[in-house]
Amino acid sequence: MGLLDNKVAIITGAGSGLGRAYALLLAKEGAGVVVNDFNAENAAKVVHEIEVNGGRAVAAVADVSSMAGGESILVTALEAFGRVDILINNAGILRDKGLANLSEEMWDAVVNVHLKGTFCVTQPVFRWMKDNKAGGVIVNTSSSSGLAGNVGQTNYGAAKAGIWGFSNSLALEGKKYGIRVWTLVPAAVTPLTANVLPSELSQSWSPERVAPVILYMVSSLSGDKTNRTIFASGTKIMELKMVSGPVLSNPGGLTARDIAASDKDLFLDDKGLDFNP
Numbered sequence: 001m002g003l004l005d006n007k008v009a010i011i012t013g014a015g016s017g018l019g020r021a022y023a024l025l026l027a028k029e030g031a032g033v034v035v036n037d038f039n040a041e042n043a044a045k046v047v048h049e050i051e052v053n054g055g056r057a058v059a060a061v062a063d064v065s066s067m068a069g070g071e072s073i074l075v076t077a078l079e080a081f082g083r084v085d086i087l088i089n090n091a092g093i094l095r096d097k098g099l100a101n102l103s104e105e106m107w108d109a110v111v112n113v114h115l116k117g118t119f120c121v122t123q124p125v126f127r128w129m130k131d132n133k134a135g136g137v138i139v140n141t142s143s144s145s146g147l148a149g150n151v152g153q154t155n156y157g158a159a160k161a162g163i164w165g166f167s168n169s170l171a172l173e174g175k176k177y178g179i180r181v182w183t184l185v186p187a188a189v190t191p192l193t194a195n196v197l198p199s200e201l202s203q204s205w206s207p208e209r210v211a212p213v214i215l216y217m218v219s220s221l222s223g224d225k226t227n228r229t230i231f232a233s234g235t236k237i238m239e240l241k242m243v244s245g246p247v248l249s250n251p252g253g254l255t256a257r258d259i260a261a262s263d264k265d266l267f268l269d270d271k272g273l274d275f276n277p
């Protein structure tokens, strides 16, 4: 028996890298998988791989960055499988440049695919889950570049931090309808990152090693957990959380000079987040 027998999962950007690994694992666990990608050839290849292994899959060739694209993915899922239980927003691109040289086109391309794309695919699926009182699980993909920053990625970082904000709010909205929402911060050597991550990591940081974290999130293994953010590479996983530091307070308010005089007590230590292997 699979962990996802009778379930249906939509995975965006599943023609390559992480999305492909998620699609193969979820299909192996019994899910019917909707393989979205705007690259039709890659989507068809993944569907074929799943079917050859005895799984159920259908391609949904669409651009996630428009509402028409998002709606068409849900229609494909309903026509092929009659329902949707799981959505993994994963499609993505990079257009890296320092801010001084970043063009409007590079800003729009990245924000449209990641942030707007997450909205465009999620809204129809969320509505379907809500209207059908079906519950469900939605995973949104953020990035260490969004939560901790990275040089040359103001566009990508803004989109990925935006997705985190979207996810946090959606998790609160979803509670009432039994819709669980996670944020995943992955790290893996894929076509997207092959030029930036050292090639020695390609074995240990493979997409196949991130996929089990997705399976945990979307299956009954994670119980009723929701509204959590997990960093997952091939070698470690950890929860990421916003924390508040020590409180400076004064019933009469604090002047700028008061703050400066006590700021050694205000800031958390600056050791940052350790995303290294």
Ligand SMILES: NC(=O)c1ccc[n+]([C@@H]2O[C@H](COP(=O)([O-])OP(=O)(O)OC[C@H]3O[C@@H](n4cnc5c(N)ncnc54)[C@H](O)[C@@H]3O)[C@@H](O)[C@H]2O)c1
Pocket (backbone or CB within 6 Å): 012, 013, 014, 015, 016, 017, 018, 019, 036, 037, 038, 039, 042, 062, 063, 064, 065, 089, 090, 091, 092, 093, 113, 117, 141, 142, 143, 144, 185, 186, 187, 188, 189, 190, 191, 192, 193
């Ligand atoms: N690989 C990493 O280390 C890493 C780190 C942090 C975040 N991420 C995120 O994980 C996700 C998957 O990345 P990956 O590394 O597997 O990259 P990848 O390039 O291997 O796969 C991304 C897929 O998305 C598809 N895609 C792009 N734009 C699309 C659109 N508008 N509509 C439909 N499909 C589209 C591409 O065709 C591709 O198949 C992305 O959101 C990425 O930002 C990856």
